[in-house]
Amino acid sequence: MQLFYNPDVLERADSISFDKDESRHIVKVLRKSVGDTLYITNGKGCLFTCELITVEQKHCTAKIINKTEKPKPNYSLHLAVAPTKMNDRFEWFLEKATEIGIDTITPLLCDHSERKVIKAERFEKIIQSAMKQSLQFYLPELKPLTPFNAFIKEDFTGQKFIAHCEETDRKSLKSQIKPNQSITILIGPEGDFSVKEIETALQHQFIPITLGQTRLRTETAAVVACHTAALINE
Numbered sequence: 001m002q003l004f005y006n007p008d009v010l011e012r013a014d015s016i017s018f019d020k021d022e023s024r025h026i027v028k029v030l031r032k033s034v035g036d037t038l039y040i041t042n043g044k045g046c047l048f049t050c051e052l053i054t055v056e057q058k059h060c061t062a063k064i065i066n067k068t069e070k071p072k073p074n075y076s077l078h079l080a081v082a083p084t085k086m087n088d089r090f091e092w093f094l095e096k097a098t099e100i101g102i103d104t105i106t107p108l109l110c111d112h113s114e115r116k117v118i119k120a121e122r123f124e125k126i127i128q129s130a131m132k133q134s135l136q137f138y139l140p141e142l143k144p145l146t147p148f149n150a151f152i153k154e155d156f157t158g159q160k161f162i163a164h165c166e167e168t169d170r171k172s173l174k175s176q177i178k179p180n181q182s183i184t185i186l187i188g189p190e191g192d193f194s195v196k197e198i199e200t201a202l203q204h205q206f207i208p209i210t211l212g213q214t215r216l217r218t219e220t221a222a223v224v225a226c227h228t229a230a231l232i233n234e
Helices: 020-029 089-102 118-133 194-202 216-230
Strands: 001-003 014-017 037-042 046-057 060-069 075-082 104-109 159-163 182-185 207-208
Touching: 001 118, 014 020, 014 046, 020 046, 020 060, 060 089, 075 089, 075 216, 089 118, 089 216, 159 194, 159 216, 182 216, 194 207
Parallel strands: 001 037, 075 104, 075 182, 159 182, 159 207
Antiparallel strands: 014 060, 037 046, 046 060
16 A cells, blocks of 8 residues: 555545645656545544546646544553754654654753754654555654753653663563553653753653663664553553
8 A cells, every 4th residue: 555645634525636746756656547546644543545536747636535534542652752963863763663653752852962953844754754654544743852851841641751771770661561541751862861850750750761681772762662662552
């Protein structure tokens, strides 16, 4: 299945128009013709089965012949992750987390952060591409870059965890996650969270956790956390 993403498709719509870039992709790359079937999601859980009725390089249109509502997963996952110094490593995390399944991603600005600026538009495109490739029907929400001290004061529901490398009492994430709940996990920068940040998180009832026996890179830790939550909720 080749999945397209169009956030503007209304649930009651009877047709869909494609912009110049998508139309060119349909004609030149996929070599679709009038009467061929396309599958489109609006990123909100809807799968539209469509039939092409106009096929031109600059403008394609399709008639919606069926709409299916896809159920949401039985849990929700919010990862707050400090962007890595190398952009490609964080982009790799975004791609893999979307493929595995995630609801919300917040880039986190921490005391030890080496990257203090992000390319939100590029990140959005990576998430959209990963959603389509992995045949997901809910687009993860990418939040703005948020300072740690502002993020920690937000109102969270469900379970709350902070992964860090300090030699203190920490629990294994897989032993702490409960299925069918909302989960928020904090993942720090290459230099880890500061002692002050860890103390602040604990004061806000975040549970300190470890992700295994070895020390993981930021992006690896985030993917491991994402996958652990998915496995517990299978």
